[in-house]
Amino acid sequence: MRHRDSGRGLRRAKLAERTGCNLETIRYYEKIGMMRDPPRTASGYRVYDESDVRRLRFILRARELGFAIEEIRGLLELVDGGTQTCAEVKKRTERHLADVRAKIADLQRIERVLATTASQCSGEDVPECPVLDALTS
Numbered sequence: 001m002r003h004r005d006s007g008r009g010l011r012r013a014k015l016a017e018r019t020g021c022n023l024e025t026i027r028y029y030e031k032i033g034m035m036r037d038p039p040r041t042a043s044g045y046r047v048y049d050e051s052d053v054r055r056l057r058f059i060l061r062a063r064e065l066g067f068a069i070e071e072i073r074g075l076l077e078l079v080d081g082g083t084q085t086c087a088e089v090k091k092r093t094e095r096h097l098a099d100v101r102a103k104i105a106d107l108q109r110i111e112r113v114l115a116t117t118a119s120q121c122s123g124e125d126v127p128e129c130p131v132l133d134a135l136t137s
Helices: 012-019 023-031 050-064 069-081 086-119 130-136
Strands: none
Touching: 012 023, 012 050, 023 050, 050 069, 069 086, 086 130
């Protein structure tokens, strides 16, 4: 059991260093309830433990994979409540994967339009520009 005034554990700067996370981002995750409000030492320093390191790494990795804050919050609620099942996590992951694939398709469409439009542009110092024409039509 961790004691409130024990002084052991990690301070926020060390947590940031261990996870590669910005201090302000940690504060933000605490503010929105994704990270717990940690206990404090007698002198007022926040004290984090290894469970906080694991949780923050989970959040950061989920963000790297493109999960939205609310999606991560939902996954954390499953874990925190002990109600997670592989089936539920898979369902949420597949829903996220479908969103990612839709975004990729949109980006590929944008790439095609931009490539086609740019290839029609002479790049010379003339007032006519197919890129501007395409944007205004």
